[in-house]
Amino acid sequence: MFSLTRYTTPCPEPINAQILQLVVDNLTDISSVALPPSNLLYNIYQYAIGFEVHLYLEALNGEKGIAVELIVATDAQDAGKVLGFVLCLPVKDDPEACGIAFMAVQAASRRRGVARAMMQDVLARYPHAELACSVEKVRAFEAMGFKVRGARGTQVLMNTRDYGTDGLMGVLDVAAIYSSLEVRQIHTYLLQKHGKRAMVDAEKQRDRHLDQLARKVQLFVSGGRD
8 A cells, every 4th residue: 555645845855865766766767768777878867867856856945936746655554665756847827737747656566556546646636737658658648548649759748638738837957967067977987987989889879779769659659559
């Protein structure tokens, strides 16, 4: 069993830490890049996506000027143990709409209704929700009430309605993360450890991977669903 808690202000640090660990542990699952751990660039994206979620968790204090809400599922027997989370962004000027920014569930807690319960909690307040996911997750989100709306790069765009909201959704500008000192330091370490040729090969593998994902999504939304 599990319990749900909604946060509209910063949550306790132990909860934050477990959420960020969930992101790091499930990077391939929640990132639009979806790199496999075998790629040498994996550690860079682990840091970058983790830091992006960290910034959104910080934004719960209202000081970044965007609306953020967090749903956390915890063990009913241990309120301090995080089983999953959904981070959503309410839409300005449309009180029924939100975007699902990140969602993850502990591997050991999947197929127990955690994701569905968290999403139902979100949709009870924001019945008009939008998200982007991998092709493999489409059916799961369809079962939660979402419909395929199109393609967004390497992901399928889904919505609970047949149209997008006219309101504005505040998002953080996270592009600077990839040019940050921390990312440069990680890259330098990887370069020293593996060599330039290996890093160039990793970048080529990533680019081929992204191209393949984008083609897969385009084929899927154009009618090539299995």
